Amino acid sequence: MPGAWLLGTARKGTGSGGGDGRAPDGEPPRAVLLGLRAQDGGDGDPADPLDELERLADTDGVAVVGRMVQARERPDPATYLGSGKVTELAGLVAEKDAGLVIADGDLSPGQVRNLEDRVGARVVDRTALILDVFAQHARSSEGRAQVELAQLAYQLPRLRGQGTELSRIGGGRTAGGAGTGVRGPGEQRLESERRHLRRRITLLRRQVQQTAARRQRTRSRRRVNRVPSVALTGYTNAGKSALLNRLTGADVLVQDALFATLDPTVRQARTPEGRPYTLTDTVGFVRHLPHQLVDAFGATLEEVVEADLVLHVVDASAPDAMAQVTAVRGVLYEIGAREHPELLALNKVDVAPAGWLAGLRTAYPDAVPVSAATGEGIEDLRAAIARALAR
Structure with a gap:
C-alpha cells in the first residue's frame, strides 16, 4: 500500500528508543504538533485547530506528545516559525523524545529542510499527514490508485538530494575534463527519479480516467431508467455511512474514525411514496483538503457533481460544526x-x-435534525428528500 514514505523513518522505529527520538519497534512514532494563529485572537473559536490535527495523527497511528502554537500573522518563509520559537521547538522535541514534527499548514521544501536541520526530527506538514491517512484507509484498487496519484503529485516537486551521495553539483575537474557546474551523480539520480514518478503518474491518471468513464456509463444507465441520484457528502466522521445504512438497510462498515470511507458505495432507497432513488456514500472532506486529493479523487467526486441532490450531513455534536459546513x-x-x-x-x-x-x-x-444511531428524525429526512427530488 502506498504511503510509508510520507512519515519516513519516524514510523519505522529503531528498537532502542531515546537517542534519535524515534519510537522503539512496536511503538507508535512520537510527534509534536505545530501551529500558527493570528495575533488578533482566536480565543473565541469553539475548537482548537490542533485538536483536529491530533485526531488525524491518532488515526495515522502517531502518538502526540506535545504542542506548540505561535501567534503571528504569516509563516516565516524560511522556518515557518520565528527563530526563537524554532529553538524552543527543538527543546520541546528533545524533552518529549519525539521523532516527528507535524505542522498544521503547508510547508515548502525549504521550510521542511531548515526545520529538520534545526530541531533534529522528521518534519511533515498537514497535507503529508492527510495523504498518509488516506493511504492507510485505501482498500480497493481504485482507492489505492487515487491515493497513490495524490501522493506522487505531492512528492514530485519535493524530491531533493540527501547528503554528499546525492550532491547536485559535480565539484572540481572530472576525468572527462569537465569543471565545476556539471551535473553530478545526485542530480542525475534525481532526474531519474523524477522521470520514474512522471511515468507512474501518467499510468495512474490513465487508470483513474478509465474509472471515471466506467462510472459515467453507470450514471447514464440510471438516467435512461429515470432513477434520481442523491449523494451523501459532508465533513469526515459526520456519520454519512451510518445514515446510508439507516436509510437503505445496508450494512456498510461504520467506524468512529476520520476518512473511514474512501470508496463510494451506491445503494438503492425509496421515498415514502415508493419512488426509487440511488444513495451514494462518498469520501468525507476536511478543513484545507489537499488539492492533490481533490484532483486525484475526481472520478469519485463526480458522483457528487452528477447527483440530482446533495445530502450534506453535519455532525451537530461538533463544536465547530458551522466551520465544517x-x-x-x-x-x-x-x-x-x-x-x-x-x-x-x-x-x-x-x-x-x-x-x-x-x-x-x-x-x-431548513436543515433536518436526525440521529443515524437512534433513528430519530429519519422519517422526516425521508420526506424532505422526497420533496427535494420532486422539485
Whole structure:
C-alpha cells in the first residue's frame, strides 16, 4: 500500500528508543504538533485547530506528545516559525523524545529542510499527514490508485538530494575534463527519479480516467431508467455511512474514525411514496483538503457533481460544526457542485448539546435534525428528500 514514505523513518522505529527520538519497534512514532494563529485572537473559536490535527495523527497511528502554537500573522518563509520559537521547538522535541514534527499548514521544501536541520526530527506538514491517512484507509484498487496519484503529485516537486551521495553539483575537474557546474551523480539520480514518478503518474491518471468513464456509463444507465441520484457528502466522521445504512438497510462498515470511507458505495432507497432513488456514500472532506486529493479523487467526486441532490450531513455534536459546513461547501464549490440542490441533515442530535443544536437550527432553518444511531428524525429526512427530488 502506498504511503510509508510520507512519515519516513519516524514510523519505522529503531528498537532502542531515546537517542534519535524515534519510537522503539512496536511503538507508535512520537510527534509534536505545530501551529500558527493570528495575533488578533482566536480565543473565541469553539475548537482548537490542533485538536483536529491530533485526531488525524491518532488515526495515522502517531502518538502526540506535545504542542506548540505561535501567534503571528504569516509563516516565516524560511522556518515557518520565528527563530526563537524554532529553538524552543527543538527543546520541546528533545524533552518529549519525539521523532516527528507535524505542522498544521503547508510547508515548502525549504521550510521542511531548515526545520529538520534545526530541531533534529522528521518534519511533515498537514497535507503529508492527510495523504498518509488516506493511504492507510485505501482498500480497493481504485482507492489505492487515487491515493497513490495524490501522493506522487505531492512528492514530485519535493524530491531533493540527501547528503554528499546525492550532491547536485559535480565539484572540481572530472576525468572527462569537465569543471565545476556539471551535473553530478545526485542530480542525475534525481532526474531519474523524477522521470520514474512522471511515468507512474501518467499510468495512474490513465487508470483513474478509465474509472471515471466506467462510472459515467453507470450514471447514464440510471438516467435512461429515470432513477434520481442523491449523494451523501459532508465533513469526515459526520456519520454519512451510518445514515446510508439507516436509510437503505445496508450494512456498510461504520467506524468512529476520520476518512473511514474512501470508496463510494451506491445503494438503492425509496421515498415514502415508493419512488426509487440511488444513495451514494462518498469520501468525507476536511478543513484545507489537499488539492492533490481533490484532483486525484475526481472520478469519485463526480458522483457528487452528477447527483440530482446533495445530502450534506453535519455532525451537530461538533463544536465547530458551522466551520465544517463552510469547509465542505468550499470543496463543493471547487469541484463544481456548489449550485446543486442541497439538503442539510443535522446528525448526532442524540449526543449534541442542546445549545449547539439550537444555534445550528437557527443558522440553518431548513436543515433536518436526525440521529443515524437512534433513528430519530429519519422519517422526516425521508420526506424532505422526497420533496427535494420532486422539485
